Amino acid sequence: MSLHEKYRSVLTMGEKFDAKDGYVEEADGRLRMGGTVEFQYHKDLMWDEIKRIGGENPSDVEADIKVRNRTAYAHHTVEKGDSLSKIAKEYLGEAMAYKAIFAANTHTLDDPNKIFPGQELVIPFPEGRSADA
Numbered sequence: 001m002s003l004h005e006k007y008r009s010v011l012t013m014g015e016k017f018d019a020k021d022g023y024v025e026e027a028d029g030r031l032r033m034g035g036t037v038e039f040q041y042h043k044d045l046m047w048d049e050i051k052r053i054g055g056e057n058p059s060d061v062e063a064d065i066k067v068r069n070r071t072a073y074a075h076h077t078v079e080k081g082d083s084l085s086k087i088a089k090e091y092l093g094e095a096m097a098y099k100a101i102f103a104a105n106t107h108t109l110d111d112p113n114k115i116f117p118g119q120e121l122v123i124p125f126p127e128g129r130s131a132d133a
Contacts, residue, residue, distance in 0.1 A: 003031035003060055010049045010063075017042040020068070034064035041074035041091060041123065043067050072104070074123040078115050091123045100124050 003026050004011070014022055014035055022035030037043055043065045054061055076087055084098035092100070102112040104124040109115065 002026060003029075007031055007033070007050065007053060007061060009053070010046055013042075013046050013049060014065075017046075019065075029060060031061045032064075033061070034066070036066040036068050038067070038069050039072065039074040040067050040070070040125070072122045073125045073129075076121045076123055078117050078119040078121060080117050082115060082117075084112050084115060087121065087123070092126050097126070100127070 004024065011024060011033065014033075014037070017037045019035035019037050022033070024031065024033045026032075037046070046065055047063070050058060050061060050063055074091055076082075076091065078087075084101050085095035088097035088101055089095045098112060101121060101123060102109060104122045108119065108121075115121070
């Protein structure tokens with residue numbers, strides 16, 4: 001199996017996240033890849049997948065994933081069945097982080113229990129974290 005095939009799921013994520021200026025090359029027993037994604041959340045997901053495949057410190061891949069938008073961790077379009085706690089669990093890892101999402105969206109939300117499909121929400125960085133430099 002080539003490294004390109006081994007890390008195919010990461011490359012697919014880059015396509016899904018509309019990575020710009022992407023590149024992939026396999027040489028000297030290493031896969032070199034990179035590009036720029038919109039949000040830190042996307043970068044984190046890609047690195048989680050790299051580590052799932054190659055281990056905590058994979059020696060067969062070099063990834064240079066940059067982030068365009070450093071003003072928020074992510075954006076989320078509300079879908080039917082969403083709640084702020086469900087969205088918080090997905091992006092921030094804990095349901096109670098809904099308070100941070102509500103606070104970041106008070107310009108559009110009046111009540112944390114009232115969100116509607118189609119609304120665009122800003123997802124703030126997890127507590128104690130900011131955009132990678």
